Each structure stands twice: as C-alpha cells, then as structure tokens.
Amino acid sequence: MTLQAKREFLAKNSYAVPKHATVFDEWIAMAFDEASDYVKGERPTCGAVSEIDIHNDECDARSWLWEARVPRADYSVPPLLPKRVIFKRSQKELYLDWVVSEKVLGYAEAVEHIALVESMADESDIPVDAMIHFLVEG
Amino acid sequence: MVELRLVGFVADLAGNEDFLLTAEPIVSNEGRKFVAHGRHWTVESLRPVSTGEERFANFLKDDDTEPIEEGHVVWLAGRNFVSDVLSHSSLVAFSREIGSPRWKLHSRGYKWRTGPIREFDDRRVQLANILESQLHRQLFDQLEKTLGDLASTFRLYLALATERTKSRYLNIALYHFEMRDTYALGLTRHRAVINGDLFADASTFDQELAQLRSVLTAARLDEVVEDRLSTSHSYRLPNGEEAHSKHVESAVRKSIAENWADMYGSGALSTLFERYLATHNGEESDDDLRAELGIER
Numbered sequence: 001m002t003l004q005a006k007r008e009f010l011a012k013n014s015y016a017v018p019k020h021a022t023v024f025d026e027w028i029a030m031a032f033d034e035a036s037d038y039v040k041g042e043r044p045t046c047g048a049v050s051e052i053d054i055h056n057d058e059c060d061a062r063s064w065l066w067e068a069r070v071p072r073a074d075y076s077v078p079p080l081l082p083k084r085v086i087f088k089r090s091q092k093e094l095y096l097d098w099v100v101s102e103k104v105l106g107y108a109e110a111v112e113h114i115a116l117v118e119s120m121a122d123e124s125d126i127p128v129d130a131m132i133h134f135l136v137e138g
Numbered sequence: 139m140v141e142l143r144l145v146g147f148v149a150d151l152a153g154n155e156d157f158l159l160t161a162e163p164i165v166s167n168e169g170r171k172f173v174a175h176g177r178h179w180t181v182e183s184l185r186p187v188s189t190g191e192e193r194f195a196n197f198l199k200d201d202d203t204e205p206i207e208e209g210h211v212v213w214l215a216g217r218n219f220v221s222d223v224l225s226h227s228s229l230v231a232f233s234r235e236i237g238s239p240r241w242k243l244h245s246r247g248y249k250w251r252t253g254p255i256r257e258f259d260d261r262r263v264q265l266a267n268i269l270e271s272q273l274h275r276q277l278f279d280q281l282e283k284t285l286g287d288l289a290s291t292f293r294l295y296l297a298l299a300t301e302r303t304k305s306r307y308l309n310i311a312l313y314h315f316e317m318r319d320t321y322a323l324g325l326t327r328h329r330a331v332i333n334g335d336l337f338a339d340a341s342t343f344d345q346e347l348a349q350l351r352s353v354l355t356a357a358r359l360d361e362v363v364e365d366r367l368s369t370s371h372s373y374r375l376p377n378g379e380e381a382h383s384k385h386v387e388s389a390v391r392k393s394i395a396e397n398w399a400d401m402y403g404s405g406a407l408s409t410l411f412e413r414y415l416a417t418h419n420g421e422e423s424d425d426d427l428r429a430e431l432g433i434e435r
Contacts, residue, residue, distance in 0.1 A: 041188075090300035094157065097296050097310075100325045110325055118332050126175045128190070 013049050014069075024048075024066065036136045038065075084120050084134050086127040092117070140181055142167055144206040144252060146197035147214065148187075151246050155216035157297045160258055161250075163212050164195060166203075177255050180208045202242055210252045217247030219297055222290040228272050229294075232265060266299040270309055277316045278358035304336045304346070311347050312354075 001009070015023050028035050031044035038044070043061050047054040054061045070079050087095065096114060099105065105113055124130035146164035163174045164187065172184035173191055187195055215223075215236060224233050235241070241249040272291045276282035292313050299306045307330035314323035330336055330343050337343040 090159070093300050093302055093306075094296070096329060100322050100329075101296075103321060107321060107324065111328055114325065114329055115332060118329075125177055128188075129175075 039132055039135045082120060084131070085117070086130045087121060087123045088127050089123050089125050092121050092123050140167060142181065142206050143203055144198070145171060145203050146195055147212040147250070148173055148191050148194050149196060149214055150194050151196065151248060155218045156293060158213070158215045158219050158262065160255060161212040161214045163206055163210070165206055178209055196244065206252055209254060211255050211258065213251050213253055213258050215249045220247065220249050222294050226287055226290055226294065228268055229265065262298050266295060269295040269298060270305070273309060273313065274354050277312060278354055302336070307336060308347055308350050312350060315347070
C-alpha cells in the first residue's frame with residue numbers, strides 16, 4: 001500500500017465528532033447482540049471496516065475495531081477529560097505518595113490534583129474488570 | 139492434572155524500583171500463554187494475553203521458568219527496594235531471605251519469587267510493623283536522624299504499608315513534621331482528611347498527630363533520662379548539696395511535660411538536660427535554669 005493509498009483509506013474511514021456516534025451505533029447494532037458486549041471484549045460478527053480481517057485467533061479483535069484520534073495541538077482546555085481511573089491494588093496510594101515526595105507540582109496545584117484523583121480514582125485487584133463494570137453499569 | 143508453568147509476569151518495570159509488589163503470572167498451558175488475574179485464579183479463569191498487557195509482559199529465561207500452583211502470584215521486588223532491605227539494620231531475616239536463591243534475579247535488578255497472595259500480604263504487614271517501630275524510634279533520635287538509616291526506613295515503610303489506614307497517614311505526617319517538610323506535611327494532611335473516611339476533619343487529624351508525637355517524645359525522654367542517669371555520677375550543687383539523681387530526673391520530666399507543644403521535641407530535651415548537668419558542674423549559674431525547670435531549692 002502506498003503512502004497516498006494509506007492516507008485515502010484512513011480518510012475514508014474517519015468520522016469527526018459528533019457524526020461518528022451515528023456510524024458507531026449502527027456498527028454496534030449490526031455486530032453485537034448487546035451493546036455492552038463491545039465493552040466486555042466479546043467477538044463481533046463483523047468489523048467496522050470491511051477491509052480489515054478480524055477473524056484471527058492470534059489477535060485481540062478489539063485492537064482492530066474502533067479507535068479515537070485527537071489532533072495534536074496546544075489546547076487551552078484539554079479535549080479529553082478523565083472520568084474514572086482504576087489503579088491496581090496499592091497503586092493509588094503509591095502514586096499520590098510520589099506526587100507528594102517528588103514535589104512535581106506547586107502546593108495549590110498539588111492540592112487540586114489530589115482532590116481530582118480522589119474524586120475519580122479507585123483501586124482493584126483486576127482493574128480491567130472494574131473498568132468494564134463501570135462502563136457497563138455506569 | 140494439568141501442569142501449569144510460570145513463563146513470565148505482567149508488570150511495569152519502569153517506575154517500580156522502590157517497591158515490593160505482586161505481578162500477574164503468565165502461565166503456559168498446553169503450549170499457549172495465558173495471564174492469571176486476581177487473588178483466586180484457577181485454570182478456568184485464565185485469559186489470553188491481551189493487547190494492553192503485551193507491553194508489560196516480561197518473559198523469563200527458559201532456566202527460570204517453574205511450575206506454579208493455582209492462586210499463586212509473582213512477588214516482585216524492585217532494585218532500590220532490594221538494596222534498602224539488604225542494608226537495613228532491622229530486617230535481617232527478610233534480608234537473608236531476599237538474598238537466598240528462592241528469589242531469582244530478573245532484568246533491571248528486580249528479584250522475584252512465587253507464593254500465595256495471602257502470605258504476601260501477611261509478610262508485607264509484618265515488615266511494615268517492624269519499620270513503623272523503627273521509624274518511631276529513629277525520628278526522635280538526633281543521631282539516627284542525621285547518620286542512621288532513617289531515610290531508607292521511611293522509603294521501605296511507604297513501600298510496605300500500602301493500605302489507606304489512619305496509622306499510615308499519621309506516620310507519614312509524623313515523618314514530614316519531624317523533617318520540617320511543610321509542603322509534604324500539608325499535602326499528607328489533605329490526603330488524610332479528604333474523604334472523611336479516616337479522620338472527621340483536619341483538626342481531628344492534628345490532635346491525633348499531636349497525641350502520637352507526645353507519646354513518642356515521652357518514650358524518648360525515658361530513654362534519654364535512663365541513659366544519662368546510668369552514665370552520670372553524683373553531682374554537687376554550688377551550695378555543696380549533692381544532686382540526687384531522682385531530683386534531676388523529676389526536674390527534667392517536669393520541664394518536658396510543660397513543653398509538649400515545643401516544636402523542637404527531643405532535641406530541646408537534651409539541650410535542657412545538658413544545661414542542667416552543666417550547672418551542677420559549676421559551669422553555669424543555675425538560678426535562672428532552676429526557675430525555668432521549676433526546681434525548688
């Protein structure tokens with residue numbers, strides 16, 4: 001595939017916000033019995049892009065289904081905001097210890113950051129399961 | 139029965155150098171590789187290595203692979219953690235264990251072994267308790283504070299006491315308080331009270347911290363007094379009267395009790411005591427000091 005062909009392929013299969021939502025919903029309805037199956041990592045009956053073969057046992061199909069891109073730029077307000085962070089057991093405490101001991105932030109900024117982390121973060125023995133639970137149950 | 143073989147583990151080796159952690163085993167079963175998740179994994183719960191995990195999959199050299207039991211996990215110790223343990227004066231038994239062939243060497247100086255997660259937790263708590271008492275002792279000893287292994291005691295304590303508990307926050311705050319690190323002390327206090335799950339509010343936290351300090355300062359005072367009394371002979375006051383050791387002891391204790399709020403803690407006690415002894419050797423006029431210490435003639 002030439003560079004030009006790759007560019008065209010990518011452009012043809014890219015959707016801007018918010019139009020992507022319609023395309024995404026249509027594909028989910030076609031490929032899964034339940035919308036939550038996508039989150040749980042169930043294998044879809046078809047890919048979102050017909051040229052990509054997802055029926056390969058060696059690969060995790062999720063890598064080839066759908067992804068988001070954010071243009072590289074200096075944003076005054078971050079375009080993506082974290083909603084929920086799940087650390088592996090003990091790691092949230094150790095992360096915040098690090099923030100405190102390394103003094104990487106100014107005091108007021110550190111206070112704010114700690115409050116942010118505490119408001120959205122949790123620990124779990126199996127973070128991926130805890131995150132899937134959050135995505136499915138809300 | 140299926141023989142499961144440990145062939146690797148999932149862990150981020152960048153940034154965990156100071157810690158003792160558990161890592162998910164990567165096991166080989168009938169030629170395929172799986173990751174064992176959680177505290178109670180079984181053959182049935184094994185999952186293929188996911189795309190996200192591939193980046194953090196660490197494989198063992200063929201000679202290092204070993205059979206693994208269901209539910210066992212990889213105990214992983216970072217390079218700095220290992221060197222702190224080996225040089226620490228209070229962890230002799232654990233130091234011997236981590237230096238034994240039971241712990242195998244991996245890349246970047248990490249050492250690992252396998253075992254039940256329950257045993258890992260018990261060991262972690264036991265070591266954290268040892269370090270807590272060391273921290274309490276060393277923080278109130280000027281010599282340990284400057285020349286001893288206080289810094290490594292604190293690093294190891296942080297690495298091992300990883301549950302969000304009251305004592306964890308009080309001990310960390312105590313360390314920052316004694317090290318005069320107001321930035322870290324303020325943030326530790328903020329973390330301790332932020333959810334209201336450990337301390338009702340900041341003033342409750344401050345009270346409990348002050349209480350812990352006073353208990354430890356009192357314990358240190360006992361040591362200082364015992365130490366000085368055991369090495370001191372009799373002292374003669376300027377008026378020819380012999381200073382009785384009980385007299386000295388009660389005077390020092392009294393002055394300390396009145397100075398709990400004194401930020402300088404045990405350092406001030408020593409200074410006061412030195413001055414008291416100096417007056418008995420006739421090096422200093424003792425009238426003012428007597429008044430300060432509340433000693434009656």
